[in-house]
Amino acid sequence: MAAREFHGVISNQWDTPIHWVQDDCDSGQWQDPWYPSKLTGAGLINPGEDKEWRSESAGILTGTSGWSLWRINVSTLTDTPHDEFIQVNWSIPFYGAPNITYSVFRSDPRDAFRDPNPPVLEIIPVFWSEDGTESALAQAAEIAPYVFAIPVSFFFNVSFSTHPRIKFIVRQRAGAHVQSPLVFEKSSLNRQSMAMRAFQLRAEIAARNNFVGGFPNFYEATYGLDHVGGTIFVKSTVAEWRDVSVAELGNPSLEDFGERMRATNAYASRNGFVGGFPNFFHANYGSGIVCGTVLLNSTGAEWRDVPLSELGNPSLDDFETRFRATQDYATRNGFVGGFPNLFHAETVEVSIVTGQRKRKTVCGTILLKQSFAEWRDVLLFRGPA
Secondary structure (H helix, E strand, O other), X not given: OOOOEEEEXXXXXXXXXXXXXXXXXXXXXXXXXXXXXXXXXXXXXXXXXXXXXXXXXXXXXXXXXXXXXXXXXXXXXXXXEEEEEEEEEEEEOOOOOOEEEEEEEOOOOOOOOOOOOXXXXXXXXXXXXXXXXXXXXXXXXXXXXXXXXXXXXXXXOOOOOOOEEEXXXXXXXXXXXXXXXXXXXXXXXXXXXXXXXXXXXXXXXXHHOOOOEEEEEEEEEEEOOEEEEEEEEEOOOOEEEEEEEOOOOOOOOOOOHHHHHHHHHHHHHHOOOOEEEEEEEEEEOOOOEEEEEEEEOOOOEEEEEEEHHHHOOOOOOOHHHHHHHHHHHHHHOOOOEEEEEEEEEEEEEEOOOOOOEXXXXXXXXXXXXXXXXXXXEEEEEEOOO
């Protein structure tokens, strides 16, 4: 058994089959033969069937995460025939609480056009099990099913889980739903877009609280009904906000989280700053796309090439874990916080005694000094009373 696993089950309670469309296991690997795309997994879910898919961690101190998208044809007496799309996202980190979200779209979430009408179908979780122990569902009927994305933790009091198994049912949406006060962005959500939205949220909160910017450290916690996220806010005395043209950044893909982090830090270095981070807002005021950018000077920040081993050897492709590892390193070394610039390099050390050469990986790390930044836990959402 892997250190971390996710088992998802969909029960089709509609009268047409559910067909797999696309998936990605961002961290870890699929557990054979339970692939979302295969008939032995959840590749085709006929009416009345339950089908399962699984992913698992594949390394030391790592978790597993991914997403999958399905299509189902819908036709009713009061609606024209059309396809609706079901998406489930999951992240089971080695440290911290799991994060699972899900929704139904009336049109393909990968397309620019979005049908504004609510879908006919809904997807809801009906139980969470950990080692065979089921948990009760709470207030599912109070959430509008077409609001993306509802976290499974909204329904289940889960602070830690290593091998969750969640069963969802897909069925016709109930005639009357009361909209939750929670508002989630309608988007095709994956790990990268979730991370970008986390940065945007911190930028908005920073502006309201007179900071020049802020970024998530990807630690989250639950206190009573409140689900909070760790945030490092940067003071204006040591940082600068610029709208930088995407061309000056080297034309990174606006949808690629890692590429934008690296491009921003490369720009910062070329312009005399220690480092920087994008707030992941961009706009076009008539002269091309510009990207919101926070740049840090040497008064308040320090760049170090930190050996990967001192960060706990996180996977270089797992940026959430790298952010948490960087925060841990920062705390141990007397800094308020820090973030990876997502550059890394291989170095060679030569022993002056034996002459032996030893290779090691170092990670570019930006550390925020005391008095020039603050760690605050910001509210992400509030669960039902």
